Amino acid sequence: MSEQKQDLSSYPPFFFQQSESVRTVEPKDSIPPISDEPDPLPCIDLQHLNPEEIGKACRNWGMFRLVNHGIPIELGTQLQEQLMKVFSLPFEDKQAGLQSPITYFWGTAALTPSGVALREKVQKVNRIEGIYARLHLLPQMTTDDPMFISFRNLLEEYGKHMAELIRCLFEALRKNLGIDPALSKPYLSEYHGLFRLYRYFPCSESSKEEGISAHTDSTVLSIVNQDQVGGLQVFKDDRWIEIRPIPNTLVVNIGDMFQAMSNDEYKSAEHRVLNKQEARISICYFVHPEDDVVIQSTKYKPFTYKDFRAQVQEDIKTIGTKVGLQRFKPT
Ligand SMILES: O=C(O)CCC(=O)C(=O)O
Numbered sequence: 001m002s003e004q005k006q007d008l009s010s011y012p013p014f015f016f017q018q019s020e021s022v023r024t025v026e027p028k029d030s031i032p033p034i035s036d037e038p039d040p041l042p043c044i045d046l047q048h049l050n051p052e053e054i055g056k057a058c059r060n061w062g063m064f065r066l067v068n069h070g071i072p073i074e075l076g077t078q079l080q081e082q083l084m085k086v087f088s089l090p091f092e093d094k095q096a097g098l099q100s101p102i103t104y105f106w107g108t109a110a111l112t113p114s115g116v117a118l119r120e121k122v123q124k125v126n127r128i129e130g131i132y133a134r135l136h137l138l139p140q141m142t143t144d145d146p147m148f149i150s151f152r153n154l155l156e157e158y159g160k161h162m163a164e165l166i167r168c169l170f171e172a173l174r175k176n177l178g179i180d181p182a183l184s185k186p187y188l189s190e191y192h193g194l195f196r197l198y199r200y201f202p203c204s205e206s207s208k209e210e211g212i213s214a215h216t217d218s219t220v221l222s223i224v225n226q227d228q229v230g231g232l233q234v235f236k237d238d239r240w241i242e243i244r245p246i247p248n249t250l251v252v253n254i255g256d257m258f259q260a261m262s263n264d265e266y267k268s269a270e271h272r273v274l275n276k277q278e279a280r281i282s283i284c285y286f287v288h289p290e291d292d293v294v295i296q297s298t299k300y301k302p303f304t305y306k307d308f309r310a311q312v313q314e315d316i317k318t319i320g321t322k323v324g325l326q327r328f329k330p331t
């Protein structure tokens with residue numbers, strides 16, 4: 001077994017109990033990723049936002065790399081370091097110390113919106129741990145532990161940048177699509193801004209183990225800040241493409257809600273994460289529409305994000321997987 005032996009007591013004991021065969025990826029997923037080409041992902045410069053370029057990236061990829069994003073480098077580095085410290089705590093300490101409104105979870109075969117893994121009907125539990133936090137609830141975290149206080153403060157500061165950044169991207173894309181400005185607020189609910197922070201278990205790369213299985217996000221927009229380990233892939237033109245880690249860049253993807261809002265002009269990107277030989281950290285920020293606003297789309301029956309979320313939960317419970325927007329196609 002080539003799994004790293006260090007600090008294994010910080011991982012959920014269940015990670016060592018599941019058989020190897022359960023964890024390996026399925027045949028459809030086994031197309032080898034092409035990683036030695038120049039970075040193929042469209043790159044968007046926030047300081048020189050070009051509407052045509054960003055629109056093209058959303059239509060063709062549903063994902064792009066963002067540079068000159070304005071997040072202070074030092075802040076991103078500090079948050080990653082602090083996050084690694086928190087994840088390195090013994091498993092029991094994380095369970096005990098991270099309680100609402102910042103909660104700890106592990107195994108994401110299928111997540112509830114709050115990031116809790118649903119284990120009914122789900123055979124495979126991925127070797128990943130996470131911390132879930134809604135941005136607007138962070139100030140309510142009560143703790144005396146200096147490590148958690150520092151972590152919470154960094155996350156809050158980083159979150160303010162994320163909220164601003166996502167608003168700026170949404171406005172550019174909304175204008176591109178000609179969406180009514182009156183929908184800006186309900187379509188991108190700041191109240192629903194949330195973090196999922198992950199640590200992926202280190203394992204042998206030859207085993208092709210998924211930390212997060214192939215999926216599209218149910219969001220409007222998602223922003224991923226990954227460390228230098230790698231493993232994130234996007235499915236495009238019938239193959240998995242590596243989203244290489246490049247320092248000081250973020251990865252933005254279109255979620256299902258934005259796909260519907262754009263009448264399918266923009267695509268929610270199918271992506272996954274493979275575990276690597278080193279533990280991997282990522283800081284992901286997600287924004288959804290307000291619960292009760294009706295998504296107006298020529299491609300789908302009228303639905304709200306609340307309807308969508310309930311349907312996803314139902315599908316995961318009954319058939320073990322998310323069906324997504326297909327459920328809302330007119331019959
Ligand atoms: O960790 C990552 O890079 C991506 C995570 C992800 O796709 C998700 O949480 O939806």
Ligand SMILES: [Fe+2]
Nearest residue numbers: 215216217271
């Ligand atoms: Fe995702």
